[in-house]
Amino acid sequence: MAKDSEDTPRKKGKGNQIVVWVLMAMLVVGLGGFGVTNFGGGLTSIGRVGDREIDTNTYARALQQELSALSAQFGRNIPLSQAQSLGIDRQVLQTLVAQTALDNEAARVRLSVGDAVVAQTITNSPAFQGTAGRFDRDTYRFTLSRNNLTESAYEATLRADLARQLLTGAVAGGFVAPAPLTDTLYDWVGERRGFSLLRLTEEDLAAPLPEPGEEALTAFYEANLDRFTAPEAKRIRYAALLPDAIAADQPVDEATLRRMYDARIADFVQPERRLVERLVYPSAEAAAEAMARIEAGEAFETLVAERGLDLEDIDLGDVSREELGAAADAVFALEEPGVVGPFDSTLGPALFRMNAILAAQEIDFDAARPDLAIEIQADAARRVIAGRVEAIDDMLAGGSTLEEVAAEQGMTIDTVDYVAAQSAPEGIAAYPAFRTAADNLAEGDFPQAVLLADGGVVAMEFVEVVPAAPIPFETVRDDVLAAYTADATAKALAERAVEVKAAVEAGASLGAYGIVQRTANIAREGFVEDAPPALMQAVFAMSPGDLRVIEGPEFIGVVRLDEIRPAAQEGEDVAAIKASIAAQVEQALAQDALQLFSSALTEEAGIYLDQSAINAVHAQFN
Template sequence: MLSSIRASRGSVFGWIIMGLLIVGLAGFGFTSVLSGGVVTSVAEVGEEEVTVDEFANAFQTRLRGISQQIGTPITTTQAREIGLDDAILGELIRNAALLGEARTLGIDTSDEVVRDALIREPAFQDISGNFDADLYRLAIETSGISAAEYDEQLRRGTTRDLIALAMTSSVTLPRGAAREILSFQGEGRAFDWVRVPGSAFTDRVGSPSDAQLEAFIADNRDAFVTPETRSVTYALLDPTVLAETIDIPEAALREEYDRNIDRFTREERRIVDRIAFPTMADAEAAATALAEGQTSIGEIASARGLTAADFSLGSVTRGAIGGAAGEALFGRDSTGIVGPVTTDIGPALFRINAILSAQEITFEQARDDLRTELALFEADGIVINETIRAEELILGGATLEEVAAETAFTLQTAEVNRNTPADTIIGAPAFLGEAFTAPLGMDRDPIQTETGAVFALRVESVAEPALPPLNDIRDAVTAAWTEAQAVAEARNAAARLISGLTVDGPDLSAIAAQFGTDVQSVEPIRRDARPDGIPAGLVPLIFTMDEGDVALVEDAQGAVIFQLTEIDTFDPASDTGRGLVDFVTFQSATGAQQDVIAYFTNARSTERGLRINTQIIDQVLSQIP
């Protein structure tokens, strides 16, 4: 514990040292710590590089897109936790492998093809669908790259897509296969069912003899054996308990509130979309079309190749927008279109989607939370100091009793087994793990739990697993035996009821009446459905039956009798059916095409050599918030 505390205190200096080792150069180039040279790639596939710029730009673009979609900023650390960096690197490595293949085959994209692709790019087209040079220049200016760099990216992307298309153009799923898949997955079955419960037979079960109980115990020994139990003495220091004894002066609470005022006040905000235009005339024309109901913001964005992530600003404040746009947006008290307004990226239209009122938490409202926070902070400091003191005492041979007498730790005892409920003992996972690995009679070193509490324990005695005498567990064994007999009776009764059904069909309502319950009806369900209250084996079984058939399924409560009432087949000729066939055909082909590209690029990467510079990747990501 002492070493870990010292290590954590020193970790700040470790990060400072690492920060001094990282030297950011222009264009996201990095100085290699090992070689001293400038590294410009994060990965290489043969002779093709995934540059630092490519990786950094792709990561930042995806990070912004996700943040806008969910309405809250995502940090680089959070993105890495969900594997976003690995996913982006994988995409870029596949792209590099495809470009390497194009180089090997001598395939490139001509200037004419690049020009045509540029002209067809929706983002550079005006409302009429024609190429707009002003939009192109605006996009280049705001992207941070030159026109030549953009054209080269377009050339490489077109070349890469050509190679991918050549590999996947013939990869399709026959419509007949899609129909078969949907006929299987889309079929539904409806049924009625009634439960024959073991509880209905409990009164019919007699009292068991000792011999019957002993036999039942022998067949179910694990259910009655007591678990290994350990008697433990432990010293505990819990910061949450300690915090309750700490008094925080009113002046300190007020100072903390003032220092963190941003936590307790929130400016008025607007959830806003923005679309920029090359000229004010274009913006005014779009505003008129919107006012007259001829188009919508979404249609304007779609016509220009913009996604929601491209034109959504999310939640903004007046200060964040600033200028005439801020005045226009926050001078309006209702949602709708605002503008056109001159902004730093040109004339723009805004759409207010929602208005979030300003909020304030007063000092009086925040006082209790502040007191708890400050008291816990102070308590954490005490816990660290007292833990260090406890370690020193134990190292010097002190017992837990002596530790409790000389520090803020309190001495307690407990009887625990591996099934001890987590809410009955603090830091249960860590505590139980320590209790069941500690040797008998040893005063162990302090351990910190997930909640910040610290304990040190000593195992006093160990009671091995044992089967108690019948008289000690008679009530529990009798209850379990009675329940098992009642369930068996219910299953036998269900089997007799099915065998006695008439040729005209079952009367499930009559069966339900015998047990004081109702017939349940289930509308058509698919093969992957798992309705509540239904035994797991029932659904697969109904898909083997004919309409009108009856069967039963046993479960822990007794048995369920059910009758198949309807078979709902998938109709590929219906409007819905044709749409689903088209969708499955497209989705399956797309998935297969992606698999072909992945298999090919993985093979090429292995064949030509794949090198990934994880050190540079970490350095790049460390500079992105």
């Protein structure tokens, strides 16, 4: 690492230090996951901005970093082809082009940082600290070597990044949110509404809807084929061995059953219990006075509130006689809910309210035996399957077909049309491990044993892609009827809502058509349970007295705006919200300025991209 420098590192503000550490973290993280020696020969750049080249390995590492982040987000490996469909490669390229434009400008104006700044940044980085918690040169060299980087190359990259930070700080720093803009945004955010909502249901229709005939259902089916079409699927043949399939064949030892029953006797034999609340007082006199008030008709809840407590604070749950101590006899003597006391407790004198009697419960061995046997057999089945996994793997590795493996190992052969996006998969596809393997299964893959969460095992092979196709009407007739009825009901309710709106506008009372839900004071980001987002969008676009029909999934209603409440202008929250808005405005202004500056630099300097070099990088990910 270079030592000589005429520059003395100046003390940075906290904000700048944070930016530097974020920068260092990005650099170190970006080093991992992709060997920079993958690109040899003359393939050193994928293009340039002005006189500044876009390094091939920098692009590769940035792309790998985005793929890793995307894979972590989805919980599975995301191939480059899928990332490209999401535009990830273009985003990475755009970011590097903007950075290179800034680097080019920094070089043009001779903006840089001294060796001392680079040295201080490196030595302060946690990534290069040894076991003593200080910078360690061996750790520094090892980290760079592991990622195929030389010290000079890394330090040059860091120097450029720090210089770019100075340039972007000069461009994006110092913005102050205009007070009128902040106030206007606050007034918009802080406004609240009061409104009345009438929900309409099928009971509000003048007459029940007629039952549709077969012709109507068929016409509806044909007009909405997209709703009754099976999606493209991956047909998979699989061999499975599940605990449920062999559990019933596993032997059960009576002595083991008896030991399990005795070990869990508390689960099967429970004494009589009570649901009890305990209200503790600081002295016996105070508790006795409270009991006298109860006997005089005072509500127990009133005493609880006077103690500054809620009912959940004093709830003991269901308790046995042994758990109640001195109050046990009195509590268990009650034949109906009531209050007794005061009695001493571990927390002091207390009143006890009994709310319910839970009768004693006893499940004898013969009654418990079937459940215990199922548990033992399921555990034995899992052990049997675990003992066959290696043999299944060996047979598959040796070239045996699924049918041969199934016959030898007692597995079941079946086929499933697997759809990755199924919201509620059933059968074998309900296992997460099966879905993960099925997602990655491709034509030509050899079957492998996949362990399932319940101890089962499955092996699968790709058969074919089943194209999307309409499901026969006879198969989905019930679904067609349900969809037809839902659509017809929604249409009829929408028409009824229009009638109600017109009647109310003509002078009728909204409450004359049903129960009206009144919301007196709701913020712009608030919500009404079971109502669509369109409701809040509507009430904040209406004037007082306006009525609107609101439609959404399984929702039809008529809303009237009763009141517009301006944003509060006093209070601690007001200052905090305005400060937050101002910070967001300043950040947006800074980002816009930096984007415009980068775009202008790029346009002025000119861009050249080598698509063949970019394709070569992409090829390394396949």
